[in-house]
Amino acid sequence: MIPPKSALLLPQAGPGGALAANLLAFGRLLRRAGLPVGPTEMLAGAEALTAVEIGDRAQLHAALRATMVHRHEHFFLFDQAFGLFWRDPEAGRHAAAMALMEGVTEPAKPKPADRRLAEAMQGDRPKPPKPPEEPPEDRVDMTFTVSERERLQSMDFEAMSAAELAAAKREISKLVLPLDARPTRRFRTDTGGPMADMRATTRKSLRTGGEILDIARRRRVVRPPPLVALCDISGSMARYAQILIHFLHAIANDRDRVHTFLFGTRLTNVTRQLRHRDAEVAFEAVAKAVPDWSGGTRIGDSLDLFNRLWSRRVLGQGAVVLLITDGLDREGARGLSEATDRLQKSCRRLIWLNPLLRYAAFQPKSQGIRAMLPHVDEFRPVHNLTSLRDLVSVLSDPRAGRMRSAA
Structure with missing residues (x-):
């Protein structure tokens, strides 16, 4: 029963x-x-x-x-x-x-x-009555009044509270990244296409004894290029990496050919983990796959390993690379210039996203930043929602190519 x-x-x-x-x-x-x-x-x-x-x-x-x-x-x-x-x-x-x-006194750790x-089960239970509210005072203070949404857009990720981070993550999940589409070597049949397909026309004429009654046409296939993200998860980048992974998860579930790599003291491919549509399950899988979260930074060794093992697999067809790091290398920029130069020559655009650009008086003084900066196509800040929206606009511009841009 x-x-x-x-x-x-x-x-x-x-x-x-x-x-x-x-x-x-x-x-x-x-x-x-x-x-x-x-x-x-x-x-x-x-x-x-x-x-x-x-x-x-x-x-x-x-x-x-x-x-x-x-x-x-x-x-x-x-x-x-x-x-x-x-x-x-x-x-x-x-x-x-x-x-x-x-x-047994301690409860087990809850699943994602x-x-x-x-929270869904709580929806079935009646909510307790709210206590009577006192009438508000007739006092209006308009000093430093600003929209909460506008304040959230410009607030630094590192200065956000837990509730503000949750609101920022909800805003990030709504971002759409329409990368500029590029022509490929493939063609598809299209009755209104600009090119005649003589092979298909000849094949169709066999049905009518070799007489050509109609000319088949075709069009070149247009696809957005692959997007590859290399994100630094060292101690100095931990707070920004947590929320930027939400951004990468939203992109990975919105389009195909998105590859994500995390690096601190070693390089880890988390592309498969971030493809899970459930954000909590995806982030738990990432946490299990990454052993060096909030550790040291070995940018040169990580980029060199990516160039040797992964570049030929994921950087084809005009890939765009997002390099997310503050450039503070524990190894003193050893081999960093050569690795960044090879990475830049293997892709169509190399965009360096650095949260240190949030400071107006930023100067490239560290050895790692000076070694990497000559080999990137764009140098942009990434520290709040406004910077992410600007990045989406830049990636969606079909006129953008290889260009140097500082903060």
């Missing part, structure tokens, strides 16, 4: 009975938790329940997951929601009692999706 209903389950309602009402409430819970569950999934789930044994919990779980979940990365969140919603109301109290008997699921 199916376990007794918990307090979250709806009472008897409508001709469909309690099961239909419970299924509707379960679908709303999944939608609040972030899963794309709509009327189509709800109807498919209801139909699937007619083909399984309702009293078998395993069959109920398999039927609902097969019809209401379409992506593999959503399975974990669905399983957690199913276990919490269709549960025995006494199970939680029994589990707590057994934990006390076994001496647990927080969102907990």
Whole structure:
């Protein structure tokens, strides 16, 4: 038999009975938790329940997951929601009692999706009434008044609080990066294309005994070039790297051919981890793959390793490279000039993003910055949302090519 209903389950309602009402409430819970569950999934789930044994919990779980979940990365969140919603109301109290008997006092570390699921479950509970508010005073102070959104755009990432960082990450997720499209060597069939396709025309004429009745046409395929990001995650860049990875995750899920590498004392390819659409799962995978977060900096060795192992794989077809670092190298710029020069010659544009440019009195005094600066095409700041929006505009300009630009 199916376990007794918990307090979250709806009472008897409508001709469909309690099961239909419970299924509707379960679908709303999944939608609040972030899963794309709509009327189509709800109807498919209801139909699937007619083909399984309702009293078998395993069959109920398999039927609902097969019809209401379409992506593999959503399975974990669905399983957690199913276990919490269709549960025995006494199970939680029994589990707590057994934990006390076994001496378990510290809770396990929550998975990435647990927080969102907990917030979705809280949506079913009535909110406590708010205390009566006192009437506001008739006092208006317009001193230093500024829009909160405008202030967030110009605020330095390093000076943001946790709430402001969360708001900045939401703004970053909305950025679209339409890189200027470039012609490739490939062609595609197009009835209105500017070029005649004689091979396709001859092949079509065989159907009419060699007589040409129509001329096939084609058009050159146009694609945005690959984008390669090399991001410094050393101690001096840790705060900026955390939020810039959100920017790279948004780009990687918006377009194809985006490659991301993180480096501190070693180089790590995190392209596959950032392709996960769920941001929390992607960042947890990145944290597991990167062993040298907030450590030292070996920019020259990292760029040299990238040039030897990865440049031929990812820098083809006019790739654009974003080099995100403050240029402070622990090795004293050993081999840094040669590695940066080779990287610049292997791509179409090398853009150096440096948060130190936020200072108006910035001077390239360190050895690493002086070694790298002659070999980059553009030198730009990256310290707030405005600088990221300016970067998007620059990358989207089809007229931009190799050019030197300082702060």
